[in-house]
Amino acid sequence: MSIQLYGLCETHSSEECNFYCRVCMFALCKECKKQHDIFEHEIIRAYKVNEVASFRLADLESLRDASDICPYKGNGRLVEVIYKRGDGIACCHGQGNVVECESCQYRLKSPSAKYCSIQCKVEAVMKMNESESVTNEAKRKVETISEESASDVKSFTKRPRE
Ligand SMILES: [Zn+2]
Ligand SMILES: [Zn+2]
């Protein structure tokens, strides 16, 4: 994921990028945002909650991006953390009913969640898509082969007799 939220804007060096366009998957500063007034591009604001870059859950609710991600409470609001929180090392083996992030093993507070952060979900979804496209590719190959052999048979048997 190439979002560098809270970095300084490359074009406007005095501005922090704390907006994010979902369509372009790009971080924007407030000056960029003004120029980025493209119809149907959803721009969401990022917040720093306890020094952690987050999106407000309310901003994500209309989008399906937020499903499976563990919500956190910060500044009285529910937020979704943007960046991965765990280090991939499971820390709480042997304790039942502990839910860990499927990508980075960060311990989750919500039992229905699968990921600690938006980054972890994006990574997991990308992995899924990769393996899916591999299977599709293999399937397509099998299909073309069987189609070819089928048409071979047809042209063979339907050869007009004289
Ligand atoms: Zn955009
Ligand atoms: Zn800018």
Ligand SMILES: [Zn+2]
């Ligand atoms: Zn995670």
